[in-house]
Amino acid sequence: MAADRPWLSVGVVAYNAPAEMLDRCIASVRAEATRLGRDVQVVVVDNASPRPVLERPEWRAEVVRSGDNLGFGRACNLMIEHARSDLVLLLNPDAWLVEGSLDAVLAMESDATPALYSGYLMAHGAVQVDAYWHWWTSTERALRRRRVAAGVRAIEGPSTPVGKVCGGALLARTDVLRALGPFNPDFFLYGEDADLSLRAAAAGHALLLLRELVVGHEAAFSMKESSVLVEQARADATMRLAALHRSYPFALWVRLDLACTTIAGTLGGRTSVSAASRMSRLRQVRRWGVRRYVARLDPNQVRVR
Numbered sequence: 001m002a003a004d005r006p007w008l009s010v011g012v013v014a015y016n017a018p019a020e021m022l023d024r025c026i027a028s029v030r031a032e033a034t035r036l037g038r039d040v041q042v043v044v045v046d047n048a049s050p051r052p053v054l055e056r057p058e059w060r061a062e063v064v065r066s067g068d069n070l071g072f073g074r075a076c077n078l079m080i081e082h083a084r085s086d087l088v089l090l091l092n093p094d095a096w097l098v099e100g101s102l103d104a105v106l107a108m109e110s111d112a113t114p115a116l117y118s119g120y121l122m123a124h125g126a127v128q129v130d131a132y133w134h135w136w137t138s139t140e141r142a143l144r145r146r147r148v149a150a151g152v153r154a155i156e157g158p159s160t161p162v163g164k165v166c167g168g169a170l171l172a173r174t175d176v177l178r179a180l181g182p183f184n185p186d187f188f189l190y191g192e193d194a195d196l197s198l199r200a201a202a203a204g205h206a207l208l209l210l211r212e213l214v215v216g217h218e219a220a221f222s223m224k225e226s227s228v229l230v231e232q233a234r235a236d237a238t239m240r241l242a243a244l245h246r247s248y249p250f251a252l253w254v255r256l257d258l259a260c261t262t263i264a265g266t267l268g269g270r271t272s273v274s275a276a277s278r279m280s281r282l283r284q285v286r287r288w289g290v291r292r293y294v295a296r297l298d299p300n301q302v303r304v305r
Contacts, residue, residue, distance in 0.1 A: 006041040008033075008105060009174070010089045011079035013072055015047040017093035019054065021218070026059045028096035028216075036102055043082050045075045069299055072167065073183030073192035080182055083174050092168035094218035095121070104213035105171065107158065114176055115206040116197065118162065119169030119215040127152060128217060131166035132209055134194045136242060137254055138261035155211055162209045165200075167193035169215040176205065184244075188297040189230065191237025198245050227277040229302050235262075235281035236297045239288050248292060259285045 010029050014022060026042055033040035042061040046053040048069045055063045064082060066075060076090055087109060091097075101119070108117065121128040129149040135141040152162075167183075170193065180200055183192045197207055235258060242254040262281045283302075288294055 006085045007038040008087045008089060008102075009041040009043060009083035009085040010091060011043045011045065011076060011083070012091050012093050013045045013047055013075040013079065014049060014053050014093045015069065016049045016051050017053070019056075021093055022053065022059075023056070024096050025091060025093055026061060028098075029091075030058075030060070031099070032097050032102040035099070036106070038102075041084055043079045045070075045079050047071075047075045071185075071188035071296075071299070072190075073187045074185050076167065076192075077181075077183050077185070080174065080177055086174055088170075088172055088174050088177055089119075090167060090170040091215065092217065095168055096216045098122075098214040098216055101212065101214045104158065104210040107212075108171075108210065113206060114204065115172070115208050116165045116176070116200050117159075117171040117208050117210050117213070118165035119171065119213040120209065120211050121166060121169050121215050121217045123217045123219040128166075128219065129153070131168070132162040132164055134164045134197065134241075136246070136250075137238075137257040138265075139257050152209075155209060158211055160209045160211065162207050164194055164197040165207050165209075167196070168217065169213070171210070171213065180205075186296045187237055187240060188299060189233035189237070191234075191241050194237075194241055195244065198241075227273045228280045229299055231273065231277050231281050232284050232302050233297060233299075235284040236288075239284065240293075243288075243293050251292075252290065255285055255288055 012022070012025055022044070029040060029042055042059060044053055044061050044063045046063055046065045048066050053063055055061065062082060064078060066078060070078065080088055087105065118132065121131050129152045132152055133148050135144065180196060180203070182196060184195050187195060201207060238258055239251065239255055242251040259282060262278060266275050266278050
């Protein structure tokens, strides 16, 4: 690493994130950098927030203003363009580093194996199991999740292969990310990390969970802000992943499963969001129809009611 480069570049994408949330996130990064005596670059991408990010001197951060709501993946790509370190760590704004967590970065930085790494995300005292595996349909998730969850909770080793890395706590070498794209700009919100994981694995890169890189996570912040947009973005991502990575007949099955499980879950009351928000997924199912591929979801065209 060149002498004038920071040891690590940390990126945070913010859209209407409360100031106290960003304070917690960035303060945790600064505390870890101070503890280790390392120079860390912090880049905050303000994703055209209606409530703009107000830079604070104590952050010692570069605030990049996108001018438009780029979505998560495109905003991360913008951050990675600004990264000056050989290593990049992406954090959600509602996430924070637990004391001692960056020791895991010290341990992996000498490993030249092409890989993507994920932090160990903890929400309300429990590991976020769904961050580390990908399911194609809700039916598959219902059938497999208990077994997958048991495997994730049993992880003890410092570095363990997983099925997917999480964009909300993603660590990688900058050159590896740039070579991969990094994120596919066709994804607006959700699914971009699953797509990146699938492409990385196909290119021969390892997908590894760093057990000691512990990241606290408030979780569901975006859902609180705009549940209809989130539900439609999730539906679009589900169908887009299948269209990109599976056969056309399988992609059609994914759309059918999505429609059926959405209706069944709503009628059965098995939903953590309002019925209207959940049923709004069907607007994206109609948009995709039987087409092989469709344009990126436009948040400005998503009706909130």
